Amino acid sequence: SAVISxxxxxxxxxxxxxxxxxxxxxxxxTMMFWYRQQPGQSLTLIATAxxxxxxxxxxxxxxxxxxxxxPNLTFSTLTVSNMSPEDSSIYLCSVxxxxxxxGYTFGSGTRLTVV
Amino acid sequence: xxxxxxxxxxxxxHEGDTVTLNCSYEVTNFRSLLxxxxxxxxxxxxxxxxxxxxxxxxxxxxxxxxKKELFSIxxxxxTQTGDSAVYLCAVEAWTSYGKLTFGQGTILTVHP
Numbered sequence: 001s002a003v004i005s006x007x008x009x010x011x012x013x014x015x016x017x018x019x020x021x022x023x024x025x026x027x028x029x030t031m032m033f034w035y036r037q038q039p040g041q042s043l044t045l046i047a048t049a050x051x052x053x054x055x056x057x058x059x060x061x062x063x064x065x066x067x068x069x070x071p072n073l074t075f076s077t078l079t080v081s082n083m084s085p086e087d088s089s090i091y092l093c094s095v096x097x098x099x100x101x102x103g104y105t106f107g108s109g110t111r112l113t114v115v
Numbered sequence: 116x117x118x119x120x121x122x123x124x125x126x127x128x129h130e131g132d133t134v135t136l137n138c139s140y141e142v143t144n145f146r147s148l149l150x151x152x153x154x155x156x157x158x159x160x161x162x163x164x165x166x167x168x169x170x171x172x173x174x175x176x177x178x179x180x181x182k183k184e185l186f187s188i189x190x191x192x193x194t195q196t197g198d199s200a201v202y203l204c205a206v207e208a209w210t211s212y213g214k215l216t217f218g219q220g221t222i223l224t225v226h227p
Binding site: 001031033041042043044045048058090092094096097102103104105106107108109110111 | 147149151155156157158159160162163203205212213214215216217218219220
């Protein structure tokens with residue numbers, strides 16, 4: 001299945017600033033998915049990123065807060081903008097596994113703490 | 116709206132015990148149910164169950180899907196301390212391809 005390199009692994013940021021998270025996949029994929037996992041909670045889909053089109057955001061998530069780029073079929077970024085302590089979470093990117101029978105593979109995750 | 120409920124929320128066992136984790140779901144146009152193991156940040160894929168594959172096994176882990184009763188179980192036999200993790204269940208619908216709806220997870224702790 002696909003191998004995803006995600007960075008940074010963790011960061012501590014000041015409120016009001018922005019952080020950009022990168023995911024690089026070792027193969028071309030049509031769709032990439034971005035999830036958030038708040039402390040003690042399960043994963044929630046933020047948006048789906050397709051190459052060559054605007055990302056599709058889930059209810060409760062907006063482009064101004066979480067802009068996404070997808071410049072090619074192996075790379076995507078998620079920016080967390082104007083951060084507040086409530087944005088402290090683990091952020092994960094995901095792609096479909098090879099052949100569709102291996103589920104979805106996740107990146108190593110970014111643990112964000114906003115102070 | 117799709118919904119996934121896992122039980123128990125936490126479980127403490129000793130090495131060698133067998134555990135059963137439960138996952139019930141509601142989803143329109145069911146495509147798949149997936150099990151993941153999360154130890155630190157990244158969930159690790161365990162199983163994917165679909166209409167054409169309702170039972171999976173890998174070593175000490177096995178899972179079945181009951182599409183009629185809308186639930187799945189994950190069994191772990193002869194547990195080891197390395198099995199300590201959060202186990203996540205997720206469902207996917209054909210109408211929202213790629214969007215996984217996750218349950219709250221079961222925290223499994225295996226003591227030596």
